[in-house]
Amino acid sequence: MNEMIRQHIREQVAALPHSPGVYQFVDRNGVVIYVGKAKSLRKRVSSYFVENRDHSAKVIVLVKQIVDIRHIVVNSEQDALLLENSLIKSLQPRYNILLKDDKTYPWIVIRREPFPRVQSTRQLLRDGSQYFGPYGSISMQRSILEFIREVIPLRTCKLNLSNSSIKAGKHSVCLQYHLGNCKAPCIGAESEEEYAESIALVQSVLKGDLRPVRRWLEEEMMRAAMELKFEVAEGYKQRLKSLENYQSRSVIVSSKIVDCDVFSLLMDDDVVFCNFLRIRHGSMVAVQTVRLTPGVDSDESEILAAAIRHIVDNIAGELAHEVIVPYLPAAATLFDGVTFTVPKRGEKADLLEFSLRSARIYRAEIMKNLEIKNPERHTDRLMAAMKRELNLDREPRYIECFDNSNLQGTNPVASCVVFRNGKPSRKEYRHFNIKTVVGADDFASMREIVHRRYSRLLEEGAELPDLIVVDGGKGQLSSAYLVLCELGIECRVPIVGLAKRIEEVFYPNDPTPYYLSRTGEPLKVICHIRDEAHRFGITFHRQKRSNNFINSELDQIKGIGEKSQMALLRHFKSVKAIRQASVEELSTVVGDSRAQAIFDYFAAKTKQ
Secondary structure, three states: OOHHHHHHHHHHHHHHOOOOOOEEEEEEOOOEEEEEEEOOOHHHHHOOOOOOOOOOOOHHHHHHHHOEEEEEEOOOOHHHHHHHHHHHHHHHHOOOOOOOOOOOOOOOEEEEEEEEEEEEEEEOOOOOOOEEEOOOOHHHHHHHHHHHHHHHHOOOOOOOOOOOHHHOOOOOOOOOHOOOOOOOOOOOOOOEEEEEEHHHHHHHHOOOOOOOHHHHHHHHHHHHOOOOOOHHHHHHHHHHHHOOOOOOOOOEEEEOOOOOEEEEEOOOOOEEEEEEEEEEOOOOEEEEEEEEEOOOOOHHHHHHHHHHHHHHHHHOOOOOOOEOOOOOOHHHHHHOOOOEOOOOOOHEEEEEEHHHHHHHHHHHHHHHHHHHHHHHHHHHHHHOOOOOOOOOOOOOOOEEEEEEEEEEEEEEEEHHHHHHEEEHHHHEEEEEEEEOOOOOOOOHHHHHHHHHHHHHHOOOOOOOOOEEEEEHHHHHHHHHHHHHHHOOOOOOOEEEEEEOOEEEEOOOOOOEEEEEEOOHHHHHHHHOOOOOOOOHHHHHHHHHHHHHHHHHHHHOEEEEEEHHHHHHHHOOOOOHHHHHHHHHHHHHOHHHHHHHHHHHHHHHHHHO
């Protein structure tokens, strides 16, 4: 592994997220040689490139052949396991051992037959039966089946329950009927319509809609309680609790969507990211995101068509008969034999959202990788975005944010935090004790601290900020803006106010809030600034309140100054211990006369 490849791998590993997912190692020929899953992609992948005596010979050989790393982020470890299984079966990587056989994950099937049975299976057949799953662990699948069989009476026998055989009386009841687990449709004790109602409850459980079963269980529980069958009612109550723990299956695989391809498009100013998902036999077998340069063409349908053609020619080969897209591509009819679907809801919409999220993650990682190489590029991009988002005349390289803090009007303080290039500059943070305001008047407090801050900066000829942020909405913004007008700097320094809703920003003399993008980086920076101002102010307020509380009683004793108070607190640790000390103990710290004064003060307080 030469130095250029090592550097490339280090940059890729540094850009990996701490999220569950699947990673792929690629050799010089562009062949995937290993697929693995991880709870934390960065931790797991980085472990391969750390010298470790426990590494096997296979791992050492594998690492030497890696020239590129690909990865896919998913929602959970279970999704990672299922996706890893699909990719290994599709790619057959050389260095994988686990999950390379033909073993498949378990499904739950509702058979297509008279009085359908609900069973476990590992074979997904296109026989008209309904399949649900797959399940990442057999224990989960078994627990759901046991729950269904315990709550909903269904047949488990292998009898052919045709109408003719039931009418001919060819069958007889079994032990399950006597145990109450089956209503004996084999002898006509339960009609097909009644049995179909039970199957509908099973379907709702397996689809994740728990409401019909919950309603049925509650009715059965109340009926048992009315009949004074309290043990039976408690059983239904426990089943209701277990029902809450059921989780519907993942978007990673589907038993309904057999074969399809999914494309999503994410457009920036100078680059386009297109994500491609391939679903085969209900499982995701490929995920790929490509970066394209749009050139002079900015029409989204044209770019989507060009991206699909590029992926088909270089990556995917032939498309599936159904292709899921966010909108129809230009000249869609040129893709022979392909039906384009634009879903609005359901599983297909979930797949499209998964594809778009994968594109977003890929874009973020590309940007992060570039920022690792060139940190200034990220700062420039962030500042340009903030200037654009906040409608400023210049980039807010230097921001100050103010916040007030008091407790029912007591110990009023304020804080000013400073951000440089989007990052905290903690050495420039400032605390303010409110001097001219009595009680809880946040508007007057804001006027005082803003006036003190900027009148001093003007006197010293210091740099003024590129942006002032006031935490408190329209009222406090107006108070601060009037001070800027008094100082004659309202045109030199822009100011905004933050409302309680994090995305709302107010401007002077405009009662209508401006809404920032909830997914953009400017909102994250603004929230960070406000959180820092609040944290810094609250910390100072608590410290001041605590000091006042500790010292207030000692301040009442005549002749006991600050030095004596500190000496007493250092020695006795608390005011309570000072109150309980004898004259002799006190005199060793502050002398006889002060000790007697302290002792007499607390003795008089005790008699009151």
